[in-house]
Amino acid sequence: MSEHILSVHDLDVGEGQIPREDWFEASSTLHNLRKNKKFPTIWCAGCGLGVIMGSLIRAIESLGLKNDQVALVAGIGCTARMPVYMDYNTMHTTHGRALAFATGLKIARSDMKVIAIMGDGDALAIGGNHFIHAARRNIGITALVVNNSTYGMTGGQYSPTTPEGMRATTAPYGNVEPPFPVCDLAAAAGATFVARSTAYHPLELDKHLSEAISNEGFSLVEAVSYCHTTYGRINKLGSAADMMRMLKDNSISKSAYEKLGEDERETNTKIVRGVLYRKKRPEYTKTYDSLVERKHEEEVKLRNTGRR
Amino acid sequence: MTIQLMQGNEAIAMGAIAAGCRFYAGYPITPSTEVAEVMSRVLPKVGGKFIQMEDEIASMAAIIGGRVGGLKSMTATSGPGFSLMQENIGYAAMAEIPCVVVNVQRLGPSTGQPTAASQGDVMQARWGTHGDHQIIVLCPISVAQSFDLTVKAFNLSEKYRTPVILLTDEIIGHMREPIELPDFDIVEKFERLVTDTPDNYKAYRNDRGDVPALAGFGLGYRYHITGLFHDEVGFPTQRLDEIDPWLERVSRKIETADDILLYQTDYEAGARTAILSYGASARTARHATKQMRAKGEKVSLFTTQTLWPFPEKAVEELADSVDKIVVPEMNLGQLALEVERVVGRKKVVRVNRANGDMITPNMVLEAAEA
Structure with missing residues (x-):
């Protein structure tokens, strides 16, 4: 998968030159990338974001959705640059x-x-x-949170998910704040599908994302990634490959986690991967749309009977 | 058509519905809350949608999202909420997303006096978001104008693909006056249709007039919207040859428009004194003018509904015929700065009050007769 993404760097060598059609025919990830967008991406070589972008495209593709049906809305940051490369309705908003x-x-x-x-x-x-409010409303949006424990674009400041004790450019003596458990937060706030995996496990991400997108209500997929350029360098965690390996070594599937003894679970520090939470609850726009339909009908009736 | 007794804030909500607004996102704040209350009641009846967001930042973001989804959208707020909306107002200006933002001004800064009127956000409405940008700001002086200018705000925002601020105040917002609402079906509604095919569509094209059409999401025109400087198809760019044409176009589209500047003149031949005002203060100005004329004194009156862009040519012409322009406003002198810029400081007499009370006709009279 990552091979395909990397080969995109070679695609748009000349201004306005459109890559050969058969490249796009051959790969679902490639033909959903924007042909008129100049690659390479802004991401550092070795970043996990490319892998995660591939997963998102495959997940959308697996559901048989038309590109016109899909909208990607992003905030600000390295992760939020993802939509511009993809051929859907895309919006890069404010932080x-x-x-x-x-x-x-x-x-x-x-x-x-x-x-x-x-x-x-x-x-x-x-x-x-x-x-938390989008989760509370259970509005039909899929939130893809790429968690690399830092502010990468601004150069490696500590974030709400930086583990305690780790260093950052604004935590030169070690971070003293505890991190948010992202998935627990979403579930507690009302999300109806919550799953987590890592940039090392794209096949899991494919599956979680496709399930998240098909869930009617608010879904969260936490994609744990890394920033070797800032966080990794500051904390001496090695190269992109080393940090990718850490995702493998420091994570555990939900099924393996559940087989652990109670004590082992208590002391577990590994990232638990899998579908962590699922619930059925009315979706916001469905509920509001039915309210609109009801009031609209009443109004038409009033008008027809001359009472309005 | 029947005559109704209505609040300014209610008239704004009615104007929005008449103009085709079908999405409202807002957060409760005095003295603007009635707008949200009426919208929550009326929108579902006309097939529209209402949501109370978690704060004003989210409200502003949601109406931009709603418009990108194809619904004409509005939010309403007051001082502190208006401050919170500024970043996303800039986004709407940058991404050229039409939307209407109502600010029912209250006394500030900070929490100030929530139930007291003010005109303290005149400069914030112009320059509140960071960076250079154009913006349209309209200011009603009556309940009937609250309706009319809301319709106008929607039409201008669609026509020029820009956020439009309706800058009213607590007095006009809460005052009740008789108003005759027109049949909403015959109210003029501006729609700019996309004529390009998806293959040829450019959301930010610079080559065919100054306002390219905005295609809603999900209709086959897949493109990118960003708050970064962008090229004609919406992709981020740092190339000067792509930034400059865009900058020129978005400035020109508002600067050269001939239907944005709304003002009323009541000039008296031979008058050497003029009063220039807007919003609730214009009501005081009108009263003072009447009193002066009753005494046989000659005075001209200029009330402006468009604050930004400032109607500088009209004010310049007025200045040529008078020695003195009195500018009453409920702040420490904001629009007066603009009048002074246009006509010079010597001719301008400021009448200011920023304690929550209205300016009295006597305050204007004293300044005019001094």
Whole structure:
């Protein structure tokens, strides 16, 4: 998968040159990338974001959705640059507000699949309020939160998901704040589908994202990633490949986690991957649309009977 | 058509419905809340949608999202909420998304006096968001004008693909006056249709007039919207040859328009004094003018409904015929700065009050007769 994404760097060598059609025919991820957009991406070589973008495209593709039916709304940050590369209805908004913009769009076009793409700072610090309220409403939006534990674009400051003790450019002596458990937060706030995996496990992400997008209500997929350029360098965690390997070594599937003894679970520090939470609850726009239908009918009746 | 007794804030909501607004997102704040209350009641009846968001930042974001989804959208707020909306108002200006923002001004800064009137947000409405940008700001002086200017605000925002601020105040918002509402079906509604095919569509094209059509999401025109400087198809750019034509176009589209500047003149031949005002203060100005004329004094009156862009040519012409322009406003002198810019400081007499009370006709009279 990552091979395909990397080969995109070779695609748009000359201005306005359109890559050979058969390249796009051969790969679902490639033909959903924008042909008229100049690659490479703004992301650092080795970043996990390309892998996650591939997963998102495959998830949309697997559901048989038309590109016109899908809207991607992002905030600000490295992660939020993702939509511009993809051939859907795409919107790059203001920092933290992706879910608020997405809420308006979803209300106007409840028939569309609206996906909000955010980093951890975007979704949980500046956008934390919108995050819990979108979950509370159970509005039919899929939130993809790429969690790399830092503000990458601004150079590696500590974020609401930076683990305690880790260093950042604004936590030179170690972070003293505890991190948000993103999935627990979403579930507690009212999300109806919550899953987590990592950039090392794209096949899991494909599956979680497609289930999230097909869920009627608010879904959260936490894609744990890394930033080798800032966070990794500051904390001496090695290269992109080393950090990718860490995602493999420091995570555990939900089924394996559930087989652990109680004590082991208590002391587990590994990232638990899998579908963590599922619930059935009425979706916001469905409920509001039925209210509109009812009031609208009443009004027409009143008018027809001459009482209005 | 029947005559109704209505609040300014209610008239704004009615004007929005008449103009085709079908999405409202807002957050309760005094003295604007009635707009939200009426919208929540009326919108579902006309097939529209209402949502109370978690704050004003989200409200502003949601109406932009709603308009991108194809619904004409509005929000209403007051001082503190207007401050919170500024970043996303800039986004709407940058991304050229039509929307209407109502600010029912209250006394500030900070929490100030929520139930007291003010005209303290004149400069904020113009320059509140960071960076250079054009914006349209309309200001009603009566309940009937609250309706008319809301309709106008929607039509201008659609016509010029820009956010429009309806800058009213607590007095006009809460005052009740008789109003004759027109049949909403015959109210003029501006719609700009997309004539390009999806293959040829450019959301930000610079080559065919100054206002390219905005295609709603989900209709086959897949494109990118961003708050970054962008090229004609909406992709981020740092190229000067792509930024400059865009900058020129978005400035020109509002600067050269001939239907944005709304004002009323009541000039008296031979008058050497003029009063220039807007909003609730214009009502005081009108009263003072009447009193002066009753005493046989000659005075001209200029009331402006468009604050931004400022009707500088009309004010310049007025200045040529008078020695003195009195500018009463409920702030410490904001629009007066603009009048002074146009006609010079010597001719301008400021009448200010920023304590929540209205300016009295006597305050204007004293200044005019001094």
